[in-house]
Amino acid sequence: MATMTAAQKKAQAKAEYDAFLAQCPSRKLLDRLSDKWVILVLSALGSDGADRFGGDCSGEPRAMRYSELSRLLAGVSQKMLTQTLRSLERDGLITRTAAPTVPVTVTYALTDLGISLHQTIRGLKAWAQNHMDDVLTNREIYDKI
Secondary structure, eight states: OOOOOHHHHHHHHHHTOOTTSTTOTHHHHHHHHTSHHHHHHHHHHTTTTGGGGTOOOSSOOOOEEHHHHHHHSTTOOHHHHHHHHHHHHHTTSEEEEEEOOSSOEEEEEEOHHHHHHHHHHHHHHHHHHHHHHHHHHHHHHHHHO
């Protein structure tokens, strides 16, 4: 039996990730990424909503303060926003930077990993917004049956 290096073991595990398998760890990641607050936070940090508060509309990711995110994400509770930001930081999708000011200024920004996911999230958000009327119409038709 040949021994494998750590890099070889990691590559083999990566090749074996299959979300259709019950024990695949990517299922938990998909579950987390499908949360509405995760999608909206990643979209906001990708500057999709920056123009609502006079921010940069260039489409380039930008750092945002907690209060900016809270205002942008209508309906999110402080607890839910905090939990979402912590989970995204833990997964390496965002960074949290605290500046030594009084009071402390905390900003959140997408990491390279988060930026790599942003285009997909942005597309999903745009699709939902563009097709909401179609979905509502189909729901009405279905419910009449």
